[in-house]
Amino acid sequence: MTRKAKRLTLIVGALAALGLAAGLVLFALRDNIVFFYTPSELAEKQVAPGARLRIGGLVKEGSVVKSGRDVSFAVTDKTRDLSVSYTGLLPDLFREGQGVVVDGVLQPDGAFRADSVLAKHDERYMPREVADALKKQGVWQGEAK
Known part of the structure; x- marks a missing residue:
């Protein structure tokens, strides 16, 4: 040669x-290229416990329970709810009915243990993926552009 x-x-x-x-x-x-899953997508996908994921949706009204630094709440996409537990300080703008993305691990009991909680940054903002998922389900109530 x-x-x-x-x-x-x-x-x-x-x-x-x-x-x-x-x-x-x-x-x-x-499977990890997706920015986050909604509770409905997570149920359809049947992810194994222990998997690291991001879950996005709205904080369900009346679901926030605080006990010191421990917080539990439900993330909903208006079709399904997912119970989330978190220990730490929440963002100042975290509240019920607002968009949220949580990063953490799915527990064997089906609950979600969050390592971080990301909330919207002003009253008009919602992550595009959360808004698209809500529009896809027909429950979007945001302002028209």
């Missing part, structure tokens, strides 16, 4: 290995 042929073989082999590695990474991340 000539020097050019060896170099070309090496380059083609390296590109093939890089493409295979990228394909394997994308295949492994196929």
Whole structure:
């Protein structure tokens, strides 16, 4: 084999290995590319306990129970509810009826243990994904653009 042929073989082999590695990474991340799941999507997907996820929706009215730094509440998409527990300080703008995204672990009992809670940043804002999920279910009550 000539020097050019060896170099070309090496380059083609390296590109093939890089493409295979990228394909394997994308295949492994196929379920985690979603920014968050709504409670209904989570129930449909039947995720195994212990999985790290992000859940988004609205804080259900009348569901917030505070005990010191421990807080429990329900995240709803108006179809299904998901019980969430969190220990720590909540964002100042966290309240019932508002959009929220929680990051954490699904527990064996079906509840969600949150590590972080993200709330909307002003009274007109809701994460686009939460608004789209609510529109898809026909329960969106936001202002028309």
